[in-house]
Each structure stands twice: as C-alpha cells, then as structure tokens.
Amino acid sequence: MPAHPRHEATASSQDWLRLLDAVAGGEVRVVLSSSRGSRAVLVSEDDLRRLEEAERSRRVAVVLTxxxxxxxxxxxxxxxxxxxxxxxxxxxxxxxxxxxxxxxxxxxxxxxxxxxxxxxxxxxx
The missing domain is CATH 1.10.10.10 (Winged helix-like DNA-binding domain superfamily/Winged helix DNA-binding domain)
Known part of the structure; x- marks a missing residue:
C-alpha cells in the first residue's frame, strides 16, 4: 500500500463533512492534487499554528550592509x-x-x- 493512497473525489456530501471534521480534529491530513501537479494540504488549526510557529523560529534576522x-x-x-x-x-x-x-x-x-x-x-x- 502506498504511503499516500489516492482516493477519487466521489464521496457523498456526508462523507466530505466527516472527512473535514476529522481534519479539524487533527485525526487526518488531506492532500489535494491537481492534474497539473499543484497541491493543497488540509490540516487542523492546531497543526497550522505549530507549523507557523516552527517557521517563525527558523527565521533569522537579516542584517543588510x-x-x-x-x-x-x-x-x-x-x-x-x-x-x-x-x-x-x-x-x-x-x-x-x-x-x-x-x-x-x-x-x-x-x-x-x-x-x-x-x-x-x-x-x-
């Protein structure tokens, strides 16, 4: 089984609502891919906050001459x-x-x- 199984977007509206609830609860992350290769990732607000905090902590002050x-x-x-x-x-x-x-x-x-x-x-x- 691949690390990121692909699922067709043929789910019912109820299935989508359950999926979005699972994302919001931090149970799953969803990666949406377009046919052109661009991707969007759905994550919970807590996961997003952690990612943003990690990014901020990696930033180093730039000193220009x-x-x-x-x-x-x-x-x-x-x-x-x-x-x-x-x-x-x-x-x-x-x-x-x-x-x-x-x-x-x-x-x-x-x-x-x-x-x-x-x-x-x-x-x-």
Whole structure:
C-alpha cells in the first residue's frame, strides 16, 4: 500500500463533512492534487499554528550592509541595474553582487522580492 493512497473525489456530501471534521480534529491530513501537479494540504488549526510557529523560529534576522540597503531602495524605486550603478557611482558588477547577497539573505529569487521582504521586515526604514 502506498504511503499516500489516492482516493477519487466521489464521496457523498456526508462523507466530505466527516472527512473535514476529522481534519479539524487533527485525526487526518488531506492532500489535494491537481492534474497539473499543484497541491493543497488540509490540516487542523492546531497543526497550522505549530507549523507557523516552527517557521517563525527558523527565521533569522537579516542584517543588510549599508550598500545592500541602498541598492534595494533603488530597486523599490524601479531602477535597473545600470540605473542603480549610475545613481550610486559604482560598477554594474558591484550592484549585481549586492543584489545577489540580498536575495541570498532573504532566500528569494528576484531582487524585487528581496526589496519587498526588506520593506516588510522594516530593513529599509
């Protein structure tokens, strides 16, 4: 028997209500998968709270260098790498390195995401 058995969604409304009650009671977790591969997991509020607390405890405060902060402020304003380099009087490669460091610190893929995370964390105030 597979670790995650698949069940077709042909249950009655009463069966679904019982299933949702079991999820809410922490008895089961339900994984819903689409044909495109995306997934959603139904968990109890207690499980969700524990997951959120674990995530918060794993977060480490990000410390930006003054120049990383300056670069992210310019990203927020919509400047390109070239524009940021010109505004700060540095080489484009320097800007690229500061952006890469900021993305790594925030664990994101784009500079826009890094700027948004920095703003949300109060690191650009």
């Amino acid at each position: 003054p120049r990383e902060r300056d670069v992210l402020l310019h990203v927020e304003r919509g400047l390109s790498t070239t524009g940021i380099a010109e505004a700060l009087g540095v080489a484009q490669g320097t800007v690229v390195q500061h952006l890469a460091a900021a993305r790594r610190k925030y664990g994101v893929r784009s500079s826009g995401q890094a700027a948004a995370r920095a703003r949300g964390a109060g690191d650009l105030d």
